Amino acid sequence: xxxxxxxxxxxxxSLFTDFYELTxxxxxxxxxKFEPATFDLFIRRLPPNRSYFLFAGLxxxxxxxxxxxxxxxxxxxxxxxxxAEDFLGYLRDFKFTGDVWAVPEGTVCFPNExxxxxxxxxxxxxxxxxxxxxxxxxxxxxASKASRVVQAAKGKTVIxxxxxxxxxxxxxxxxxxxSFIAGCQGTSNVLADMAYGIPVFGTMAHSFIMSYKREIxxxxxxxxxxxxxxxxxxxxxDDMAGAEKAAVVAKELERKGxxxxxxxxxxxxxxxxxxxxxxxxxAKGLDYVPIFAxxxxxxxxxxxxxxxxxxxxxxxVGTKMGTSVDYPYTDVIYKLCETSDGDxxxxxxxxxxENKLTLPGRKQVYRFTDxxxxxxxxxxxxxxxxxxxxxPMLKKVMANGKICCELPALNEIRAAASKNLxxxxxxxxxxxxxxQYPVTLTPTLNELIAQLKKKITEEEILNGIN
Amino acid sequence: xxxxxxxxxxxxxSLFTDFYELTxxxxxxxxxKFEPATFDLFIRRLPPNRSYFLFAGLxxxxxxxxxxxxxxxxxxxxxxxxxAEDFLGYLRDFKFTGDVWAVPEGTVCFPNExxxxxxxxxxxxxxxxxxxxxxxxxxxxxASKASRVVQAAKGKTVIxxxxxxxxxxxxxxxxxxxSFIAGCQGTSNVLADMAYGIPVFGTMAHSFIMSYKREIxxxxxxxxxxxxxxxxxxxxxDDMAGAEKAAVVAKELERKGxxxxxxxxxxxxxxxxxxxxxxxxxAKGLDYVPIFAxxxxxxxxxxxxxxxxxxxxxxxVGTKMGTSVDYPYTDVIYKLCETSDGDxxxxxxxxxxENKLTLPGRKQVYRFTDxxxxxxxxxxxxxxxxxxxxxPMLKKVMANGKICCELPALNEIRAAASKNLxxxxxxxxxxxxxxQYPVTLTPTLNELIAQLKKKITEEEILNGIN
Numbered sequence: 001x002x003x004x005x006x007x008x009x010x011x012x013x014s015l016f017t018d019f020y021e022l023t024x025x026x027x028x029x030x031x032x033k034f035e036p037a038t039f040d041l042f043i044r045r046l047p048p049n050r051s052y053f054l055f056a057g058l059x060x061x062x063x064x065x066x067x068x069x070x071x072x073x074x075x076x077x078x079x080x081x082x083x084a085e086d087f088l089g090y091l092r093d094f095k096f097t098g099d100v101w102a103v104p105e106g107t108v109c110f111p112n113e114x115x116x117x118x119x120x121x122x123x124x125x126x127x128x129x130x131x132x133x134x135x136x137x138x139x140x141x142x143a144s145k146a147s148r149v150v151q152a153a154k155g156k157t158v159i160x161x162x163x164x165x166x167x168x169x170x171x172x173x174x175x176x177x178x179s180f181i182a183g184c185q186g187t188s189n190v191l192a193d194m195a196y197g198i199p200v201f202g203t204m205a206h207s208f209i210m211s212y213k214r215e216i217x218x219x220x221x222x223x224x225x226x227x228x229x230x231x232x233x234x235x236x237x238d239d240m241a242g243a244e245k246a247a248v249v250a251k252e253l254e255r256k257g258x259x260x261x262x263x264x265x266x267x268x269x270x271x272x273x274x275x276x277x278x279x280x281x282x283a284k285g286l287d288y289v290p291i292f293a294x295x296x297x298x299x300x301x302x303x304x305x306x307x308x309x310x311x312x313x314x315x316x317v318g319t320k321m322g323t324s325v326d327y328p329y330t331d332v333i334y335k336l337c338e339t340s341d342g343d344x345x346x347x348x349x350x351x352x353x354e355n356k357l358t359l360p361g362r363k364q365v366y367r368f369t370d371x372x373x374x375x376x377x378x379x380x381x382x383x384x385x386x387x388x389x390x391x392p393m394l395k396k397v398m399a400n401g402k403i404c405c406e407l408p409a410l411n412e413i414r415a416a417a418s419k420n421l422x423x424x425x426x427x428x429x430x431x432x433x434x435x436q437y438p439v440t441l442t443p444t445l446n447e448l449i450a451q452l453k454k455k456i457t458e459e460e461i462l463n464g465i466n
Numbered sequence: 467x468x469x470x471x472x473x474x475x476x477x478x479x480s481l482f483t484d485f486y487e488l489t490x491x492x493x494x495x496x497x498x499k500f501e502p503a504t505f506d507l508f509i510r511r512l513p514p515n516r517s518y519f520l521f522a523g524l525x526x527x528x529x530x531x532x533x534x535x536x537x538x539x540x541x542x543x544x545x546x547x548x549x550a551e552d553f554l555g556y557l558r559d560f561k562f563t564g565d566v567w568a569v570p571e572g573t574v575c576f577p578n579e580x581x582x583x584x585x586x587x588x589x590x591x592x593x594x595x596x597x598x599x600x601x602x603x604x605x606x607x608x609a610s611k612a613s614r615v616v617q618a619a620k621g622k623t624v625i626x627x628x629x630x631x632x633x634x635x636x637x638x639x640x641x642x643x644x645s646f647i648a649g650c651q652g653t654s655n656v657l658a659d660m661a662y663g664i665p666v667f668g669t670m671a672h673s674f675i676m677s678y679k680r681e682i683x684x685x686x687x688x689x690x691x692x693x694x695x696x697x698x699x700x701x702x703x704d705d706m707a708g709a710e711k712a713a714v715v716a717k718e719l720e721r722k723g724x725x726x727x728x729x730x731x732x733x734x735x736x737x738x739x740x741x742x743x744x745x746x747x748x749a750k751g752l753d754y755v756p757i758f759a760x761x762x763x764x765x766x767x768x769x770x771x772x773x774x775x776x777x778x779x780x781x782x783v784g785t786k787m788g789t790s791v792d793y794p795y796t797d798v799i800y801k802l803c804e805t806s807d808g809d810x811x812x813x814x815x816x817x818x819x820e821n822k823l824t825l826p827g828r829k830q831v832y833r834f835t836d837x838x839x840x841x842x843x844x845x846x847x848x849x850x851x852x853x854x855x856x857x858p859m860l861k862k863v864m865a866n867g868k869i870c871c872e873l874p875a876l877n878e879i880r881a882a883a884s885k886n887l888x889x890x891x892x893x894x895x896x897x898x899x900x901x902q903y904p905v906t907l908t909p910t911l912n913e914l915i916a917q918l919k920k921k922i923t924e925e926e927i928l929n930g931i932n
Contacts, residue, residue, distance in 0.1 A: 016638060018629055018654040020668030027674070027691035037677060077660050122677055129671075133630035134638060163484055164599035165795040170634030172482060172600060188484040194543050202486030205595075207802040208493070210815045211503060211588055215926050225493035237818045237926040267822055319795050328794035329631040329785050336673040349676045352703045356733055460681055460703040 014068050014094075015077070017130040022078070025123045029087045035340040036098070038362050039125050041116040041132055042335075043109075043140070047327035051434035052424060054147045054417055055107045055115055056178040057139030062403050064131050065096045096124050100398035103365070105408070106143075106181055106417030107393065108424050110439045113365045113380060115140075117394055122339070129334045137332045138171060139178040145324040146179035147421060148431055149317050152299035154306060157314035159201045160187040161294055162322020175322045181414050183421075188316075196410055201316075203231040203264070215242060219249040223260070227253060231262035231292055234277070239268060243277045247284045264292040264316075271308035278311035290314060298325070299431050338362055350452045352460075359445065360452055366390030374425050377438040382445050480534050480560075481543070483596040488544070491589045495553045501806040502564070504828050505591050507582040507598055508801075509575075509606070513793035517900035518890060520613045520883055521573040521581055522644040523605030528869050530597050531562045562590050566864035569831075571874070572609075572647055572883030573859065574890050576905045579831045579846060581606075583860055588805070595800045603798045604637060605644040611790040612645035613887060614897055615783050618765035620772060623780035625667045626653040627760055628788020641788045647880050649887075654782075662876055667782075669697040669727070681708060685715040689726070693719060697728035697758055700743070705734060709743045713750045730758040730782075737774035744777035756780060764791070765897050804828055816918045818926075825911065826918050832856030840891050847908040854908070 028034075043053060070078075070091045079088055098120020109115060116132065118125045150158050160179040166172045176192030186199035193200040204222055212218035215237060223230045232249065234242030243263060250260035263281070265273055270293050281289050293305070294316035302315055319325065335358045338346040348361035362383040368390040370376050379390060397405045408416070421429070428437045441449075494500075509519060536544075536557045545554055564586020575581060582598065584591045616624050626645040632638045642658030652665035659666040670688055678684035681703060689696045698715065700708030709729060716726035729747070731739055736759050747755050759771070760782035768781055785791065801824040804812040814827035828849040834856040836842050845856060863871045874882070887895070894903045907915075 012657070013635070015657040015660055016629075016635060017656050018627075018668050019656050019666045020654065020670055022656065023669050023692065024671060024674045024688075027670075027688045028677070030691040031687040033677065033687075039673070074660075081666075126673060129673075130630050134632065134634065137631045138634045161484075163482075164596050165603045165798065166600065167633035167789070167794065168600065168604045168636030168640055169479070169482060170636040174634055188486065190483050190485050190488065191478070191481040194481055194540075200485045200547075202484050203489050204486055204493075205490060206817050207505070207592060207595075207800075208490045210802045210817060211494070211499065211805050221497040221499075222490075222493045225496040226489065237922050241927045323633070323794040325794055328633065328789040328791055332631065336676045339677050351672050351676060456703050461707045 013064060013131060014070050015074055016134075017127065021127050021129055022083070025127050026083055026087045028123045028126070029090055030084070034121050034123065035342045036119055036346075037122040037125055037336055037340060038117060038119045038338045038346070039129070039334050040114040040337050040359070040363065041118070041136060042114050042333065043111055044331040044333055044356075045111050047330075049326070049432055050144060050148075051428050051430065052144070052437065053109050053140055053330065054143040054182055054421070055103055055109050055136075055140050056105050056143040056181050056413075057136045057174075058102050058105045058116070058397070059407055060135045060139070060174075061102075061116065061132050062100070062398060062407070064135070065098075065100065065128060065398060066401065066403055068094075068096055068128065068131075070094055090123075094124075094127075095401055096120065096128060097401040098124055098398070099396065099400065101394040102397045103393045104395065104416065105413045106420055108375070108420045109393075110378060110437055112359060113378065113439065114363050114394060117362065119362070133332055133334055137330050138174050140332070141324045141328070141330045142175050142322075143178040143182045143417070144330075146182035146184055146321055147417070148299040149297075149302065149321050150183035151421075151429060152302040152306075152431060153315055156312070158184045159314065159316050160184045160189075160318075160322065161202075161316040162318040163187075163189045165319040166322040171322075177410070179321065180410065181417050183414070183418060184317075198410070203229075203261070204233050206233060206236045206266075209233060209236040216245040216248065219245055220252070223249055223253055223258075226261075227256065227258040229261045231264050232260065233264045233266060235265055235267050239265060239273045240276060240280070243280050246289075247281060247286055250281075250286050250289060251284070260286070260289050262290045262292050262313075264294065266293075266295045270295070270312065271305050271310040274311040275309070292316060294318065296320065303431065348448055348452065350449065350456070352453065352456050357449075359441070360448055361445070363445070365393040367393055369423065373423055375423050375437070376425075377440065379440055379442060380445060381442040382448070385442060385444055388442070479530060479597060480536050481540055482600075483593065487593050487595055488549070491593050492549055492553045494589045494592070495556055496550070500587050500589065501808045502585055503588040503591055503802055503806060504583060504585045504804045504812070505595070505800050506580040506803050506825070506829065507584070507602060508580050508799065509577055510797040510799055510822075511577050513796075515792070515898055516610060516614075517894050517896065518610070518903065519575050519606055519796065520609040520648055520887070521569055521575050521602075521606050522571050522609040522647050522879075523602045523640075524568050524571045524582070524863070525873055526601045526605070526640075527568075527582065527598050528566070528864060528873070530601070531564075531566065531594060531864060532867065532869055534560075534562055534594065534597075536560055556589075560590075560593070561867055562586065562594060563867040564590055564864070565862065565866065567860040568863045569859045570861065570882060571879045572886055574841070574886045575859075576844060576903055578825060579844065579905060580829050580860060583828065585828070599798055599800055603796050604640050606798070607790045607794070607796045608641045608788070609644035609648040609883070610796075612648035612650055612787055613883070614765040615763075615768065615787050616649035617887075617895060618768040618772075618897060619781055622778070624650045625780065625782050626650045626655075626784075626788065627782040628784040629653075629655045631785040632788040637788075643876070645787065646876065647883050649880070649884060650783075664876070669695075669730070670699050672699060672702045672732075675699060675702040682711040682714065685711055686718070689715055689719055689724075692727075693722065693724040695727045697730050698726065699730045699732060701731055701733050705731060705739045706742060706746065709746050712755075713747060713752055716747075716752050716755060717750070726752070726755050728756045728758050728779075730760065732759075732761045736761070736778065737771050737776040740777040741775065758782060760784065762786065769897065814914055814918065816915065816922065818919065818922050823915075825907070826914055827911070829911070831859040833859055835889065839889055841889050841903070842891075843904040843906065845906055845908060846911060848911050848914065851908060851910055
């Protein structure tokens with residue numbers, strides 16, 4: 001049931017790529033470079049006010065890698081772009097045949113930690129770069145943002161409501177998925193339920209109210225259709241007048257043996273209005289009617305509302321979460337860290353551009369947990385170093401181009417994320433001014449970096465012209 | 467050629483919607499509401515530092531409206547959600563049969579101006595809301611942002627390079643489309659060329675350089691494959707050392723009768739480095755080799771670079787443009803403005819929520835142009851008012867559910883956008899602190915608003931309980 005609604009059309013996405021991936025691969029091909037290489041996918045830095053990432057998007061990455069190929073139509077298009085026939089012949093039979101190691105979806109992670117490690121013939125590893133970055137960027141950014149909103153709500157329900165202003169169709173689907181992983185209870189996006197089985201919520205908009213001569217007529221019409229699950233939107237004209245009318249209709253429902261499902265506020269001073277509406281409902285014996293709030297919410301606004309004692313039972317959080325408004329991307333990159341000379345041995349590789357240094361060699365990340373099960377540090381090591389205690393974070397998920405792990409169900413990923421977030425000490429989860437979680441490099445890795453810096457400086461900068 | 471790569475799968479998008487659209491429609495159906503109604507799609511306000519919008523996304527909206535329907539699988543899913551059989555029967559035969567008026571893609575527009583006006587049986591008009599908002603939001607936001615970047619570049623080439631960090635697959639496609647409309651010369655996204663015919667650019671990444679033992683070997687390998695169109699990335703280890711090596715390779719190419727296509731800088735102080743690289747290349751008789759720059763660019767950074775006299779010939783602009791980073795959404799909304807009583811007459815409708823007032827009635831926008839062809843004011847009028855001079859902006863684009871206008875080719879939309887932007891006086895296009903372009907309402911529309919405010923206050927707030 002999953003893939004057909006996922007907008008990850010299996011045959012089309014091979015060209016969903018930056019053109020330079022193809023020109024580089026054409027030149028690798030032309031120069032006979034078919035040796036394996038290793039690329040790390042990682043995030044360079046945390047956005048301001050973020051203290052961790054929640055990794056998501058691996059399932060889509062693996063399904064893509066297992067299926068990416070070029071159709072006759074693609075080849076025809078590339079021929080017109082001037083690519084050589086022998087390279088087109090290679091692409092016609094292209095399959096991804098590499099090995100992939102990755103941290104599981106729902107993992108709490110930090111800058112510079114390899115999240116996905118791809119070892120494959122360099123043409124294959126290069127060609128898949130753009131899709132991997134695009135997918136991990138979107139879902140990891142969104143899961144990270146949503147986890148902050150869920151945390152701010154302190155156990156109250158959060159529903160993802162941003163579909164109309166999320167950045168396109170795929171974003172609409174993946175925001176629902178990744179915010180559910182992060183702890184949201186559901187989404188407004190119907191197709192996300194159909195595709196991923198995410199609980200779907202929603203009742204009425206202002207237009208429904210306005211389509212009736214009187215607000216109370218709209219309330220009556222809607223509860224007639226949905227007597228057991230109506231949430232009435234009460235701010236179309238005036239919150240308190242709307243609440244009065246909702247109370248009348250709730251009492252009418254009671255006489256028919258039903259209960260009003262809730263009222264929703266979508267504008268104005270939500271803390272103040274929610275208290276007045278709560279008082280009004282309680283005074284009429286409607287203390288069972290929950291108050292649902294929406295409208296420009298994010299983790300900061302929710303914190304503020306709860307601090308002010310807002311009487312809100314559930315939050316519908318839209319645009320600001322669904323676009324990760326304060327930082328609508330992650331600094332995710334995909335960097336070559338080792339090449340092979342074709343004799344089976346690998347050489348570690350490093351980039352030295354200003355402020356853009358990368359970590360050389362094939363690596364593993366070890367996470368250390370205290371005796372209460374709380375994370376206290378991560379160490380990035382060369383994969384060749386002996387295990388050092390701590391849990392190795394990267395697991396093998398693909399062997400020779402085939403998925404070699406169980407793809408967990410979405411609910412399992414969500415449960416793992418919840419457990420992982422709870423294992424990150426509260427201090428590191430603060431919504432503002434959280435301290436930096438310690439991530440260090442092993443002495444061996446530091447030594448390799450120093451050696452490569454020296455080598456590059458000598459060979460490329462001082463003496464690399466001829 | 468267009469649709470199959472557009473991720474706008476014709477059969478799947480009917481459920482790409484907020485759940486409340488379906489519950490409202492179920493209740494409209496249950497209460498026998500089939501009369502036509504009119505909805506306006508418009509943007510409530512400008513983001514900080516923006517002074518206009520560039521409208522985009524209409525083609526996708528119209529193709530969606532012409533094709534939206536529910537499959538057996540959708541109906542089966544909705545049955546499990548508890549929708550009534552008679553409503554499901556209605557959905558099984560659902561087609562959009564309404565009329566749509568809209569401003570053309572590439573139109574410069576302002577807050578509160580109706581951009582798309584939908585008149586249809588209320589169930590149909592309601593059901594399509596989410597898709598319309600999602601589509602116009604993405605493309606209009608991106609075209610507006612990209613037009614600022616193009617303006618900042620003052621005639622120098624801008625290529626859209628953001629695919630890897632745009633928010634998902636659909637965003638990757640639509641950012642390429644809308645930034646091309648806005649005046650970018652091309653994209654890095656290969657599939658966007660295949661789908662929309664947008665010129666595609668790109669040569670090499672750092673990984674290509676790093677995969678060779680020496681940088682100069684990488685340059686030689688690449689120019690061997692692409693002797694006539696190589697742009698060499700020179701900052702992997704050190705810009706100036708990279709430039710020296712690029713010059714060596716350029717001279718080798720000259721001896722073979724070829725010319726180096728360019729060099730690219732991607733990090734560091736681009737103004738300073740570009741001047742040094744230009745001087746180095748010029749000193750070696752390579753004044754024909756253009757300098758291409760990328761890395762964290764946006765309209766502000768490009769302005770700064772050009773003000774500092776950077777010697778840059780073309781800009782590759784990625785993440786910050788491709789996510790509209792400073793304001794990653796528009797405040798686009800879709801609001802009921804009139805309903806019908808079934809006797810052929812329509813009643814204007816208005817919402818009164820705090821700070822969220824809407825404009826009642828079916829409307830037209832008139833744009834007034836001075837004798838130099840420059841825009842000087844817009845007036846929003848009731849459609850029923852006599853024409854008042856000025857150009858009516860909304861045109862009929864769909865009649866009875868069928869597209870009734872020519873869908874312009876992307877190049878035509880781009881040319882229109884360019885002409886329209888040039889018609890907006892420079893003052894209103896300033897990148898910061900632009901004054902507000904005058905948009906006023908007619909006296910008749912103002913009078914209607916006052917009447918409705920009074921009516922709503924009396925009937926809903928003071929006396930609306932029973």
